Amino acid sequence: MQTDKKTPPSLETLTGLCKRRGFIFQSSEIYNGLNGFWDFGPLGTELKNNLRDAWWQDMVRNPPLGPDGEMLDIVGLDSAIIQNPLVWKASGHLGGFNDPMADCRESKARYRADHLMVYLPTSGEGTAYAFLEGEPAVAEKRIRKAKSDTANFSVVPFTDLPLDQIATVWGPDATKAGTLTEPRQFNLMFKTFIGAMSGEGEDNTAYLRPETAQGIFINYKNVVDTMRVKLPFGIAQVGKSFRNEVTPRNFIFRSREFEQMEMEWFCHPDEASKWYSFWVEARLQWWASLGVDMRNLRRRDHDEDELAHYSTACADVEYQYGFTAPGFGELEGIAHRGNFDLTQHQEASGVKLEYFNQETNERVLPHVIEPASGLTRGVLVLLNEAYTEEFVPKGDTGGDTLLAEPGSEAPEGYEKRIVLKFSPRLAPIKVAVFPLLKNREELVKKAKDIFAELRKTWPAFYDQAGAIGRRYRRQDEIGTPFCVTIDFDSLEDDTVTVRDRDSMRQYRIPVSELKSWLFEHINE
RNA sequence: GCGAGCGUAGCUCAGCUGGUAGAGCACCACCUUGCCAAGGUGGCUGUCGAGAGUUCGAAUCUCUUCGCUCGCUCCA
Secondary structure, eight states: OOOOOOOOOOHHHHHHHHHHTTSEEETTGGGTOOTTOEEEOHHHHHHHHHHHHHHHIIIIISOOOOTTSOOOOEEEEOOOSBOOHHHHHHHTHHHHTEEEEEEBTTTOOEEEGGGEEEEEETTSOSOEEEEETTOTHHHHHHHHHTTOOGGGEEEEEGGGSOGGGGGGEEOTTOSSBSOBOOOEEEEOSOEEEOSTTOOSOSTTEEEBOSOSHHHHHTTHHHHHHHHOOOSSEEEEEEEEEEOOOSSOBTTTTBOSEEEEEEEEEEEOGGGHHHHHHHHHHHHHHHHHHTTOOGGGEEEEEOOGGGOOTTOSEEEEEEEOOTTTTTSOEEEEEEEEEETHHHHHHHHHHOOOOOEEETTTTEEEOOEEEEEEEEHHHHHHHHHHHHEEEEEEESSSSOSOOEEEOTTOOOOTTEEEEEEEOOOTTTOSOOEEEEESOTTOHHHHHHHHHHHHHHTTTSOEEEOOSSOHHHHHHHHHHHTOOEEEEEOHHHHHHSEEEEEETTTOOEEEEEHHHHHHHHHHHHOO
């Protein structure tokens, strides 16, 4: 069904709704909060769990068919958050996740220190001129202006300079020398210490994992040895990861504690690029299958210079978030890791990680394709995607509903309705039950009986407060797809009305068929 | 970490040049309500982010501090 593309809500609108309705709260709020951390409220928890379960179902238990229509084999894993620190040394995170930064006190610019180069006077005296790697023009111009020649200088990395020489450096965006700070380490991994009596020290330092993937690589051999898996196969894991982001920003988009859904697909080196293409496409389609508008999704292939230290190719699934529009922001990355990780761990641990194919008598170190998505970001996408403002005609229920721009005022004769249009599979509450009137005992009793029955199967909600329309609207705002109302006819003929969230239509359903009706519509 | 902005009820805010806190919405109870929110009556809510100073007196002025938001960097 092609409908008008919705304008995504602003971050304020979304965070407001999330707080007001119990989806997501600022962490440690009563202590003034803590930057980069978020707590999931009752509804946010349900939503996040539903997304996680959908991923697990569609990735581990019932993965998509392969490129030739074959069934794929993917098994699950739940590894520890804290691992032997040698894991992070081998994976490159201890070195590679360590970005030295230098700030310019004058221009307020910040540079990756390892991206800065310097024209250093060979005489050892006088001003040195810094420039961004590959952009020496600025520095060279300044050298000419100082009536000197680049021949009198040698080019060295900024990070190789002794500390006392940094004061002689003229920064790329400064008007004079001496404005750059010395490079400071931004270690993105959270440190902790093992042992109850331990203080800080090198020997008992451990790290909270910055990604779930390494837990998979270090268990690859265990899985091969115990699960009778044959190449190609996958290992999947969902869990928390931690990164000391320099700047957590944009609600839960970039937080310091977040959740990932990662799958490592191990395959023969010769088939790696085939599988890479397959997974990029499969992952894009998966997000679409959750009801995400394809017009808000796109594939973006990484340029070579932005590839992470471990990958030889990478494509992102990007989403048009409210705060990035009209641009896009990352949701999932599908990386071709080659055999980097297994090679590293094989060397560092001394344990052979080759796969032996009994049929062909061949030993290979598998290559890895990694679809890694952010569960936390996925929740943000679902909220963005679901958030809808509509103008509905006042009074009767017949007139046409109009799609509204978030934050706009309803025209004469209309009123605004805020509704989260989650697919029923993902909605935190599946069904709400109301007695038409709360001061009629028979209605209340029957409604509670039906509620008691439904909650055995689905997350359900009972409400008898206020006017019936108000209760419908409250459920709209948290995305409950169906509301069941018990009225006076229900007492006569044992039927109820089921009200559909999106169309606001009502269906008369016999109570005996209610569960099967809901089952069919929730799992469609 | 650097720069800018902000911090008064659950939410959105008012409170001008200092005199000891207010409005709408929300929420709760009861009434009303025979299907799409805001009809009636009543009710709850505040260490005015925190600390210190000036003053007879500070939400309001000064300093310090904490936190949040935005930009620089990074990434699921």
